[in-house]
Amino acid sequence: MSLADQPKSAIESNGLSRRQGFLLLWLLVAALVALPIFAPWPAWLNAVLISKKAFVSAIMNGITLAGLYFLVASGFTLVFGLMRNVNLAHGSLYLLGAYIGYSVTQWTGYWLVGVAAGFLALALIGILMQVIVFRRLEGDDLRQTLVTIGISIVAADLMLAVWGGQTYQLATPEWLDGAVTLPIITATRSNGAAVFLTFPLYRLVVLAGAIVIGVALWLMLNRTRVGMMIRAGVDDRAMLSASGVNVHMVFAIVFAIGAGLAGFAGVVGGSALSIAPGEDVRYLLASLVVVIVGGMGSIPGAAIGALLIGLAEQIGLVYFPTYGVVLTFVIMVVTLAIRPQGIMGRG
Amino acid sequence: MKIHRRALLALAVATAFTAPGFAFAADDTIKIGLLATFEGPFTVLGEDGERGAMTAIGEAGGMVGGKKIEIVKGSSDASPDSAVRAARKLVEQDGVKVLIGPLSGDEGIAVKDYAKTQPGVTFINGSSAAQDTTFRDPAENFFRFSTDGAQWMAGLGTYAYNDKGYKTVATVAEDYSFPYTQVFGFMAEFCKAGGKVPSKSWVPIGNKDYSSVIAAIPDNVDAIYVALGGADAVNFLTQYQQSGGSAPLIGGSITVDQTVLTAQGKLRDVLVGTPSAGPTADTNDAPAWKAFVEEYKKQPGAFPSPSLFAHAYYVNTKAALIALDEVKDDLSDGGKAFREALAKVSFDSPTGKVSLDANRNGIADIFLTEVSEGADGTLLNKLIKVVPQVNQTLGIPEDQFRALGAVSRDNPSCS
Incomplete structure (x- = not known):
């Protein structure tokens, strides 16, 4: 019997000792992970893993990339997992947010205004989509799928018409630019001086932002009245409606947050990487994989899924670039085989 | 009826x-x-x-x-x-x-x-x-x-070794036949002149995040040869600038092409002065x-x-x-x-x-070029030298050239 299958009460009855046990286990794991990162490496390890700098950078990049994937996928998991609305235009929302953020930043000269514009514009579009499209197709998965695929194709061509095919790069403001030195020694020079790892500051900020948003989302869903209404609406909308709550309003809010997060991720991601046609499909695919691996409708699940996929992509890219793409899908296939509902999904 | x-x-x-x-x-x-x-x-x-x-x-x-x-x-x-x-x-x-x-x-x-x-x-x-x-x-x-991608590199390997003084170069290129051909063309001359290529990174086409690839490039190379195209080149160059990369670059033909030079962003800073070669030169005054x-x-x-x-x-x-x-x-x-x-x-x-x-x-004819800033701020490939009438075997007799083997990830090699 695996731990996840145990009834909740069993865990709670002897909770303290078990919790302490877990804490110890996690500390041990953390120490094992931290040791190779902070300690200097012997030559043989450097030879196997190219160099300490390459390995630690790949891990760091994987974690920060996971932050970006989480931002996109958390919106997707809200809409797809909680509301059972299949929105395959989610990638288009990401790309549109990026383009809008770019144009607004160019126009106003302030990056933060661009980020806000990306979120707000897409939240508005999300509400429109919920009112115009999804409200009419409630409970009809197949039609939702087809209609949203249609929307994504039309949106891709419209964006190509407006912004053209060239690659845009959002310039980050000065205070986010440059690299920071981390207290991680990657090598020692012949004169004994230690070489520290440098890492782009912007990526660390994206990661911090993703963590803050993730925690806020989880708190909102699990600890607030609105979150309670959302969860109630998913389980039994008729009963929620009967108790005097405007269900349509609740779902419109969820959709707005989901789409707004995609737009926000677009601007943030477009500053770290770049904006070009085709990004929509890429992030839709990434969100799908993250949500399938992590479990539908679960915010912690999206975080775990994003972490796995981000790390797999970066480590694959450095150590076996030709077959690195496969790694992501191996993770997905293994998850589907062992836990079809996803790592944190409800069975 | x-x-x-x-x-x-x-x-x-x-x-x-x-x-x-x-x-x-x-x-x-x-x-x-x-x-x-x-x-x-x-x-x-x-x-x-x-x-x-x-x-x-x-x-x-x-x-x-x-x-x-x-x-x-x-x-x-x-x-x-x-x-x-x-x-x-x-x-x-x-x-x-x-x-x-x-x-x-x-x-x-x-x-x-x-x-x-x-x-x-x-x-x-x-x-x-x-x-x-x-x-x-x-x-x-x-x-x-x-002409083909190896022909386009004519003159570049020699120029990098003799005139620029780069003795060791790492390569970063997309993982398909055209960049193989470009790296082959560059290394054919560079290795012959005495240069070493200790590290080659092949990345999937359409890759967005190069920061890990950049970190895996050895610190002790004199320059990095980059053969990436379109959006891939823009991403690599921007992230290279962001990560504070200091090694000079050598460009594949499409890496310093107008399709990349016209992209918006800070990649301009790392591009100016990058030598390259290709079938055209922007400042050609013929x-x-x-x-x-x-x-x-x-x-x-x-x-x-x-x-x-x-x-x-x-x-x-x-x-x-x-x-x-x-x-x-x-x-x-x-x-x-x-x-x-x-x-x-x-x-x-x-x-x-x-x-x-x-x-x-x-x-x-193939043109050896260097990225420079034009009078109006646009980036241009400045003509350094013309290599006249380059053929597919790069001037090597055909049977000897064929013996070098098909271009691939591992061919040629001079680490």
Whole structure:
């Protein structure tokens, strides 16, 4: 019997000792992970893993990339997992947010205004989509799928018409630019001086932002009245409606947050990487994989899924670039085989 | 009777759909298929390729051999199967007998293989530049007037070693046939001069996040050779700048092309001063090049200076038009006369004399360049030196060149 299958009460009855046990286990794991990162490496390890700098950078990049994937996928998991609305235009929302953020930043000269514009514009579009499209197709998965695929194709061509095919790069403001030195020694020079790892500051900020948003989302869903209404609406909308709550309003809010997060991720991601046609499909695919691996409708699940996929992509890219793409899908296939509902999904 | 009539109608409709072959012969227009990447990561490149082809057709007044030119466009996304699909559509549905394209390396090899199944159709390359499109197992009906990626590197390896003083270089390139060819061309000279290449990174095409790849590059190399195209190049260069990279760069032909130099962002800082080589140079002041730039700029959406894709499509289209003119659009007998004329075409292009070798691959001048900032702030490839009439074996006797083996991830090697 695996731990996840145990009834909740069993865990709670002897909770303290078990919790302490877990804490110890996690500390041990953390120490094992931290040791190779902070300690200097012997030559043989450097030879196997190219160099300490390459390995630690790949891990760091994987974690920060996971932050970006989480931002996109958390919106997707809200809409797809909680509301059972299949929105395959989610990638288009990401790309549109990026383009809008770019144009607004160019126009106003302030990056933060661009980020806000990306979120707000897409939240508005999300509400429109919920009112115009999804409200009419409630409970009809197949039609939702087809209609949203249609929307994504039309949106891709419209964006190509407006912004053209060239690659845009959002310039980050000065205070986010440059690299920071981390207290991680990657090598020692012949004169004994230690070489520290440098890492782009912007990526660390994206990661911090993703963590803050993730925690806020989880708190909102699990600890607030609105979150309670959302969860109630998913389980039994008729009963929620009967108790005097405007269900349509609740779902419109969820959709707005989901789409707004995609737009926000677009601007943030477009500053770290770049904006070009085709990004929509890429992030839709990434969100799908993250949500399938992590479990539908679960915010912690999206975080775990994003972490796995981000790390797999970066480590694959450095150590076996030709077959690195496969790694992501191996993770997905293994998850589907062992836990079809996803790592944190409800069975 | 009624059924009979309906059957006749159906037959007539069916004929109408399959008619292009007939209409072609009767009409006074000639259909030319134009295959380029109008979707996917190389969209900008494909659009500029089209501008190049249209420049050549514009110069001819839209007429060739007394017939009006009708362009039928096919779109691919830089993957070989999409290129073959688009080529099949152009040949088998639209009935074109002359096809110009494709754009990207692997596409070229795939279309060359498809060409073997369509002996009645003449294929003329767009800008694809993998070596094995024409060098190993070539197709009788595939012609490439725009040279290959190894030829484009002529002069660069020697220049990097002797003039720039780089002794060790790491390479970062996309993982397919064209960058293999480019790295081969660079290393052929660089290793011969005495240089070492201790580390080669091959990344999947369309990769966005290069920070881990950048971190894996050894710290002790003198320079980094980058052969990435379009959005991939923009991403790499920006992230290289962000990560505080300090090693100087050496550019593959499409890495410092106008399609990348016109991108917005901070990548400009790391690009200025980057040496490269390719079939064009923006500051070439030969009258023929200047005239070509003027013609090119008449196309909608043109860059400040034509990209090498515009140039390659222009050269190939121009050669096709010269041969078509010579045979008065005679494409009978599987285009036999046209092909014979095409094999003999030798003309003065905007970048000097172009002719074909026995494998139907181009021999042309190559330009050694360096990225510099123009008077109006645009980035340009400044001409350093012209390497005249480079052939596909890079001046090495063919049997010796063949013995070097097919280009791949591991060939050549000089670590």
